[in-house]
Amino acid sequence: MKTIGIADTNFARYDMASSAIDELYKTGTGFTIERYTVPGIKDLPVACKILFEDYKCDIVMAFGMPGPMPVDKMSAQIASTGLMEVQLQEKKHIIEVFVHEDEADSDDMLAWLCDSRAREHALNAYYLIFDREKLIENAGMGLRQGFPDKGPVGG
Numbered sequence: 001m002k003t004i005g006i007a008d009t010n011f012a013r014y015d016m017a018s019s020a021i022d023e024l025y026k027t028g029t030g031f032t033i034e035r036y037t038v039p040g041i042k043d044l045p046v047a048c049k050i051l052f053e054d055y056k057c058d059i060v061m062a063f064g065m066p067g068p069m070p071v072d073k074m075s076a077q078i079a080s081t082g083l084m085e086v087q088l089q090e091k092k093h094i095i096e097v098f099v100h101e102d103e104a105d106s107d108d109m110l111a112w113l114c115d116s117r118a119r120e121h122a123l124n125a126y127y128l129i130f131d132r133e134k135l136i137e138n139a140g141m142g143l144r145q146g147f148p149d150k151g152p153v154g155g
């Protein structure tokens with residue numbers, strides 16, 4: 001039995017974690033889920049560390065929504081750097097699922113983007129711990145999460 005950690009925020013305007021959890025349960029079995037919700041993205045790195053060390057997670061998904069202002073972009077950079085540091089300390093993956101609020105032109109589109117990016121990265125997290133070969137099959141295929149895939153170039 002593996003444990004998948006789910007870290008998310010109150011700041012985000014969409015419940016991406018619930019989309020991901022729904023997708024994980026549709027995809028397979030053999031795991032339990034530990035969820036840890038924090039106020040905002042800068043609180044995610046330590047939440048992930050706690051999920052690894054105290055809750056023995058095998059992988060963690062970190063969901064966050066950076067706002068549109070320069071201060072938010074700086075917060076996103078700081079949060080992301082912290083998430084990288086925790087991954088290297090723990091030698092385990094954190095799938096960073098950030099949707100920048102200004103990636104979408106409307107609230108409806110933002111909701112769609114959050115749901116679809118969360119679901120697509122849930123599959124990435126699942127396959128990274130259960131069937132890593134699946135990602136090799138898609139190497140170089142120009143995959144994106146949320147927006148349409150770009151596809152490969154050349155031969």
Ligand code: RDL
Pocket residue numbers: 009011012039040041042043064065066067068071072073075076
């Ligand atoms: O530790 C408490 C807060 O500092 C922390 O939750 C921050 O991540 C909150 N926050 C900001 O302070 C900010 O300027 C967030 C953003 N911007 C943001 O764009 N998205 C967040 N939090 O999730």
Ligand code: RDL
Pocket residue numbers: 094095096097098121
């Ligand atoms: O941990 C899951 C993702 O956060 C991670 O795979 C990112 O590297 C994906 N990614 C971005 O989030 C992004 O904004 C990528 C790019 N840009 C990029 O330009 N090239 C990538 N990934 O390979």
Ligand code: RDL
Pocket residue numbers: 096097098099100103117143144145146147
């Ligand atoms: O060049 C267009 C997009 O690739 C670009 O807008 C990306 O940065 C969008 N993006 C993020 O901003 C992000 O924080 C993506 C991800 N995360 C992601 O995980 N997967 C994406 N795009 O495909």
